[in-house]
Amino acid sequence: MIYFDNSATTKPYKEVLDSFLKVSSDYFANPSSLHRFGGQAEKLLSQAREQVAQLLQVKTNEIYFTSGGTESNNLAVKGAALRNRNKGKHLITSSVEHPSVRLAMEQLEQVGFDITYVPVDRNGRVSATDIEAAIRKDTSFISIMLVNNEVGTIQPIKEIGEMLKRYPTILFHVDAVQGIGKVPLTLHEDRIDLCSISGHKFHGLKGTGVLYVRDGVRITPLFSGGSQERALRSGTENVAGAVALAKALRMTFDRSTAGIENMRNIQNMLRQELSKNERIQINTPSENSAPHILNFSLNGIKSEVFIHALEEKEIFVSTTSACSSKKKTASTTLTAMGVPKATAESAVRISLSYDNTTEEALKVIEAIENSLKQLERVMK
Amino acid sequence: MNYDRILIRYGEISTKGRNRNKFIDKLRKSVRIALTNFPNIKIEASRDRMYVVLNGENSQAVIEKLKPIFGIQSFSPAIKVAKEIETLKIKSLELVKSQYSEGNTFKVTAKRSDKTFELTTDEINHLIGGHLLQNIPGLKVNVKNPDINLRIEVRKEAIYLSSETIPGAGGLPAGSGGKAMLMLSGGIDSPVAGYLSMRRGLDIEAVHFFSPPFTSERAKEKVMDLSKRLAEIAGGSITLHIVPFTKVQQVIREQVPENYTMTSTRRMMLRITDEIRRKQEGLAIITGENLGQVASQTLESMYAINEVTNTPILRPLISMDKNDIIKMADMINTLEISNRPYEDCCTIFVPASPKTKPKREKVIQYESYFNFEPLIQEAVEKVETITIKPGREQRREFEELF
Numbered sequence: 001m002i003y004f005d006n007s008a009t010t011k012p013y014k015e016v017l018d019s020f021l022k023v024s025s026d027y028f029a030n031p032s033s034l035h036r037f038g039g040q041a042e043k044l045l046s047q048a049r050e051q052v053a054q055l056l057q058v059k060t061n062e063i064y065f066t067s068g069g070t071e072s073n074n075l076a077v078k079g080a081a082l083r084n085r086n087k088g089k090h091l092i093t094s095s096v097e098h099p100s101v102r103l104a105m106e107q108l109e110q111v112g113f114d115i116t117y118v119p120v121d122r123n124g125r126v127s128a129t130d131i132e133a134a135i136r137k138d139t140s141f142i143s144i145m146l147v148n149n150e151v152g153t154i155q156p157i158k159e160i161g162e163m164l165k166r167y168p169t170i171l172f173h174v175d176a177v178q179g180i181g182k183v184p185l186t187l188h189e190d191r192i193d194l195c196s197i198s199g200h201k202f203h204g205l206k207g208t209g210v211l212y213v214r215d216g217v218r219i220t221p222l223f224s225g226g227s228q229e230r231a232l233r234s235g236t237e238n239v240a241g242a243v244a245l246a247k248a249l250r251m252t253f254d255r256s257t258a259g260i261e262n263m264r265n266i267q268n269m270l271r272q273e274l275s276k277n278e279r280i281q282i283n284t285p286s287e288n289s290a291p292h293i294l295n296f297s298l299n300g301i302k303s304e305v306f307i308h309a310l311e312e313k314e315i316f317v318s319t320t321s322a323c324s325s326k327k328k329t330a331s332t333t334l335t336a337m338g339v340p341k342a343t344a345e346s347a348v349r350i351s352l353s354y355d356n357t358t359e360e361a362l363k364v365i366e367a368i369e370n371s372l373k374q375l376e377r378v379m380k
Numbered sequence: 381m382n383y384d385r386i387l388i389r390y391g392e393i394s395t396k397g398r399n400r401n402k403f404i405d406k407l408r409k410s411v412r413i414a415l416t417n418f419p420n421i422k423i424e425a426s427r428d429r430m431y432v433v434l435n436g437e438n439s440q441a442v443i444e445k446l447k448p449i450f451g452i453q454s455f456s457p458a459i460k461v462a463k464e465i466e467t468l469k470i471k472s473l474e475l476v477k478s479q480y481s482e483g484n485t486f487k488v489t490a491k492r493s494d495k496t497f498e499l500t501t502d503e504i505n506h507l508i509g510g511h512l513l514q515n516i517p518g519l520k521v522n523v524k525n526p527d528i529n530l531r532i533e534v535r536k537e538a539i540y541l542s543s544e545t546i547p548g549a550g551g552l553p554a555g556s557g558g559k560a561m562l563m564l565s566g567g568i569d570s571p572v573a574g575y576l577s578m579r580r581g582l583d584i585e586a587v588h589f590f591s592p593p594f595t596s597e598r599a600k601e602k603v604m605d606l607s608k609r610l611a612e613i614a615g616g617s618i619t620l621h622i623v624p625f626t627k628v629q630q631v632i633r634e635q636v637p638e639n640y641t642m643t644s645t646r647r648m649m650l651r652i653t654d655e656i657r658r659k660q661e662g663l664a665i666i667t668g669e670n671l672g673q674v675a676s677q678t679l680e681s682m683y684a685i686n687e688v689t690n691t692p693i694l695r696p697l698i699s700m701d702k703n704d705i706i707k708m709a710d711m712i713n714t715l716e717i718s719n720r721p722y723e724d725c726c727t728i729f730v731p732a733s734p735k736t737k738p739k740r741e742k743v744i745q746y747e748s749y750f751n752f753e754p755l756i757q758e759a760v761e762k763v764e765t766i767t768i769k770p771g772r773e774q775r776r777e778f779e780e781l782f
Contacts (some may be wrong), residue, residue, distance in 0.1 A: 017780045034722070039598045044778055050781055061716060166481070189440060247782050
């Protein structure tokens with residue numbers, strides 16, 4: 001099996017599963033319980049928090065555990081917007097955000113917020129200047145993703161953060177779900193107030209995530225309940241999940257230098273070989289893109305058909321993003337980049353992990369060529 | 381801008397006559413400890429300045445580490461420039477340009493401790509000011525309240541350029557003022573009292589009273605976490621003495637009328653702390669007492685409790701308002717730990733109506749029917765002494781899970 005769908009989810013590291021199992025079976029107590037057993041669970045949780053904070057180079061009290069990227073994004077967007085609605089009801093985001101940001105914004109629109117969707121260029125990139133131009137007196141919140149999940153474009157987070165230093169009252173959220181471990185991110189330096197990450201995108205487990213909330217920034221919780229996570233995220237803590245996430249993040253960061261280089265090599269190789277085929281059009285920009293995603297279109301062949309053709313060869317890739325691929329609509333990112341509908345509908349996304357190899361890439365290239373030839377015969 | 385050094389101003393140390401070198405050495409040590417993770421830096425200390433030479437380390441990260449160090453009045457990231465007018469012009473322009481945004485105002489503040497330099501202070505101000513005005517269109521002068529204040533310090537060895545002055549934590553360097561025992565309960569006040577004492581240069585050792593099973597293991601952990609925070613602030617380790625207190629508390633309950641138990645408990649705590657202080661060769665006891673907050677902290681109460689010792693008792697919070705104490709606890713990141721809900725030695729055994737105005741003679745009389753001395757000695761002998769280090773060192777137990 002060749003798994004080239006790592007932006008959808010990754011395979012949990014064995015060591016991460018071991019920790020999860022051990023914590024779940026040996027330290028299953030509720031960290032809020034007063035007894036010593038509960039105390040151990042609480043210790044594990046705070047140790048996980050400390051480790052994540054250290055890896056992200058932020059303070060321990062800036063880390064909140066959630067159930068994943070979607071929850072972190074919803075909590076950031078809605079929590080910040082609602083908390084600050086008296087300061088202004090204008091929010092800014094890009095036209096290529098993940099649905100957990102975009103649809104959260106749409107929901108806020110229904111209750112009286114005003115949203116500006118800043119367009120992207122043909123590489124899928126927003127510009128700090130355009131964002132600044134969209135800022136109004138009543139702008140209270142801006143959300144921009146670090147890496148686009150469909151084509152891999154890296155957004156100019158540093159520039160936006162730099163620009164926003166002149167607008168100290170606007171909260172800045174970064175959805176780093178696709179970017180963490182793949183492109184550098186310095187939260188404090190880049191004036192980021194809120195940042196979402198998700199455990200299962202870096203070999204942790206589904207149902208685990210983190211929201212970074214900068215010290216001093218206050219947002220409204222989405223859940224009411226037992227006031228866990230300093231009342232920002234009620235619900236009994238997923239201690240084993242948090243430990244697993246902390247470990248997965250540590251292992252990811254330990255391996256990142258070599259891992260990123262490896263992915264970049266494979267990506268370059270795929271790009272080079274695939275672009276030789278005239279049916280293939282590469283959608284991922286060659287500059288300012290993450291090392292792990294390569295999105296391309298097969299003119300005239302529906303991407304779904306192609307996915308199934310490859311799966312027969314035990315190769316797993318994706319049509320656009322996993323979240324939108326079941327909806328059978330063309331990729332929002334590609335549409336926003338101005339790619340024609342037919343091209344957008346035939347888009348395929350390859351996404352890599354540190355552990356993929358060039359041998360696998362060679363096999364995939366060959367399989368893609370063969371499948372294309374086969375399908376061409378049928379389609380003509 | 382790529383700064384190559386950070387200039388540290390000492391503040392109060394400068395006024396300390398003969399002790400000065402000792403103070404500077406202590407500060408140097410604090411800085412060294414705080415910057416352990418930056419192997420390339422070099423610290424140069426002179427009589428009235430200290431320089432952290434960055435050698436390529438990230439200036440922003442180093443600045444964050446310098447902010448909480450006691451004994452620093454202010455500091456400025458700076459560039460070292462050769463004593464040459466042309467270089468000075470180029471570098472000044474570079475620095476101001478890197479900070480300039482549309483419509484900003486500026487001024488030049490030159491200082492010349494090397495009087496042999498070819499230009500006087502005024503000449504430097506004029507020359508560089510003029511050069512900047514010519515080369516940055518839109519830049520305006522404002523000597524009263526400039527956005528950018530370019531400081532040029534001409535010293536014997538070189539010229540230093542800086543444009544930002546960041547306030548330091550103030551106070552005196554850690555450990556420059558002798559040792560005192562901090563009575564650390566787990567509440568909000570005592571860590572703040574510890575912080576304020578350390579800011580005045582005191583070395584502290586914490587004393588905590590532990591009464592199992594009335595107070596839990598988690599209350600003890602809470603105190604260990606508070607001590608760890610204090611150790612981080614101190615930039616070194618903190619000694620924590622955990623006193624087994626159950627027996628003493630039980631005897632007090634048997635011997636002393638209920639409304640005087642609290643007064644008596646405090647007296648015993650103070651006696652034990654004083655005994656530990658004597659052994660550890662400390663010179664004072666610090667408490668988080670704050671006038672009038674609770675029954676034990678009325679002036680009458682302090683008068684009745686203080687009677688057991690003539691060791692100086694320092695009460696840094698004595699005149700502060702509760703809200704200000706809470707704010708300060710939040711600032712030093714102990715508030716959240718203090719707010720954990722476990723019973724501690726102060727919250728348990730609180731009588732229904734404690735005497736707010738206990739009489740000294742009365743409490744002495746009540747205690748006179750029982751010889752507490754052996755119990756106190758026993759408690760002191762059984763003290764568990766732990767060295768709490770800053771950072772993650774303590775957390776070995778779950779290492780393999782992470």
